[in-house]
Amino acid sequence: MYGLTVIIIGAGIGGLTAGIALQQAGYSVQIFEKTQQLRPAGAGISLWSNGIKVLNRLGLGDQVAEIGGLMNRMEYRTHRDELLNGVPLQSLVEQVGQRPYPVARTDLQQMLLEAVGKEQVTLGATCVGVQQDEKSATAYFADGTTATGDLVIAADGIRSTIRDYVVGGSVTPRYAGYVNWNGLVEADLSFQDQNTWVIYVGEGKRASWMPVGGDRFYFFFGTRMPQGRNLYPDDLRQELGYYFQGWASPVQRLIQNLDPSQTNRLEIADLDPLDCWVRGRVVLLGDAAHASTPTLGQGGCQAMEDVEMLCRCLVTTNLSVEDALQRYEMARNARTASLTLKARNRTDTIYNKDPAQTQAWYEQLKQEKPEDVINAIAKIILGGPLG
Ligand SMILES: Cc1cc2nc3c(=O)[nH]c(=O)nc-3n(C[C@H](O)[C@H](O)[C@H](O)COP(=O)(O)OP(=O)(O)OC[C@H]3O[C@@H](n4cnc5c(N)ncnc54)[C@H](O)[C@@H]3O)c2cc1C
Numbered sequence: 001m002y003g004l005t006v007i008i009i010g011a012g013i014g015g016l017t018a019g020i021a022l023q024q025a026g027y028s029v030q031i032f033e034k035t036q037q038l039r040p041a042g043a044g045i046s047l048w049s050n051g052i053k054v055l056n057r058l059g060l061g062d063q064v065a066e067i068g069g070l071m072n073r074m075e076y077r078t079h080r081d082e083l084l085n086g087v088p089l090q091s092l093v094e095q096v097g098q099r100p101y102p103v104a105r106t107d108l109q110q111m112l113l114e115a116v117g118k119e120q121v122t123l124g125a126t127c128v129g130v131q132q133d134e135k136s137a138t139a140y141f142a143d144g145t146t147a148t149g150d151l152v153i154a155a156d157g158i159r160s161t162i163r164d165y166v167v168g169g170s171v172t173p174r175y176a177g178y179v180n181w182n183g184l185v186e187a188d189l190s191f192q193d194q195n196t197w198v199i200y201v202g203e204g205k206r207a208s209w210m211p212v213g214g215d216r217f218y219f220f221f222g223t224r225m226p227q228g229r230n231l232y233p234d235d236l237r238q239e240l241g242y243y244f245q246g247w248a249s250p251v252q253r254l255i256q257n258l259d260p261s262q263t264n265r266l267e268i269a270d271l272d273p274l275d276c277w278v279r280g281r282v283v284l285l286g287d288a289a290h291a292s293t294p295t296l297g298q299g300g301c302q303a304m305e306d307v308e309m310l311c312r313c314l315v316t317t318n319l320s321v322e323d324a325l326q327r328y329e330m331a332r333n334a335r336t337a338s339l340t341l342k343a344r345n346r347t348d349t350i351y352n353k354d355p356a357q358t359q360a361w362y363e364q365l366k367q368e369k370p371e372d373v374i375n376a377i378a379k380i381i382l383g384g385p386l387g
């Protein structure tokens with residue numbers, strides 16, 4: 001289809017990437033974002049090769065390589081610092097044809113924003129609803145303004161305002177049972193190899209860091225916790241010290257050196273897979289459609305795959321906008337549902353939902369061959385629209 005005007009709600013990874021792709025396809029794009037200042041939730045993100053391939057297609061390959069960390073190896077260690085498993089990542093790169101890049105979220109957002117053009121993004125615009133007729137769809141904003149186009153893309157995240165309209169019922173995110181702390185630190189903490197993604201596991205918890213561009217590490221911690229609990233609301237370092245007491249000295253060094261005011265604390269949630277992502281000319285994309293727990297590191301990558309497929313369906317078919325959106329949903333729904341459930345299962349294993357299962361996983365990590373770990377990651381990557 002030619003000459004479409006596309007209204008995008010949300011300037012996160014999904015909305016901005018969609019804006020770039022649809023502009024490149026020759027469409028007119030307007031993006032509306034509720035925050036006054038773009039501030040991504042979370043400090044870093046690991047973009048696996050399937051996400052990077054989408055960025056390559058959009059001409060952003062060199063730029064993402066500049067902001068990305070050189071992650072050459074993955075290492076699982078016990079919380080007492082015994083090596084469980086070391087996995088060189090070169091064979092993954094050879095198998096899938098592209099290196100993954102962990103990046104700082106602000107760098108990623110800046111890169112995407114520049115690529116789409118700041119003038120395409122209206123900040124401080126909170127979408128409160130949508131309506132449509134046979135020819136157009138209109139987004140309504142809290143300040144009384146409206147925006148009308150041929151279609152509206154709801155890329156408004158896990159707590160999407162538009163989703164209930166699309167699915168015709170109320171959808172509530174599900175607490176995944178654990179808290180995640182994350183942030184960035186300078187790479188001078190004498191962690192092991194600066195190009196290694198290190199994951200400490202033990203007691204049903206996790207502490208980890210991976211290199212991002214600019215000589216920094218993206219770190220995260222996670223532990224199971226009832227929703228709403230916070231033992232040390234005024235002292236994040238004390239809270240981490242409590243949950244990771246007795247863990248290996250690099251973990252203690254990280255806790256001492258992180259900046260609590262720049263560390264995020266998130267109760268992680270996901271969505272049960274949805275059958276329906278499309279209503280006429282209004283379509284869900286990214287977390288609005290399929291938020292998953294971050295234990296596979298695929299949420300942002302799946303939003304990028306959505307963009308690739310949505311754009312492909314709009315550009316290559318010409319029956320109607322509604323028809324193209326249905327094709328997109330059909331092409332994406334099963335893959336994202338299966339990854340959401342896989343991530344949920346992995347979350348339960350990592351975070352001690354059933355302690356026997358978590359212990360069995362620690363044993364498995366000890367015995368697993370590096371090529372089996374690589375093959376499992378490659379299978380996920382190669383299942384995407386760009387192979
Ligand atoms: C701790 C953590 C770690 C993660 N790690 C990874 C990883 O390593 N790799 C990976 O691929 N994924 C990861 N993810 C998942 C990834 O962050 C998400 O899948 C991704 O951000 C989804 O992008 P999105 O654009 O769909 O939604 P969001 O990033 O949530 O963006 C939605 C945007 O819409 C805006 N908005 C919301 N409501 C409205 C409204 N009514 N009107 C206007 N604007 C609105 C919001 O302000 C926001 O800017 C992680 C997630 C978490 C929580």
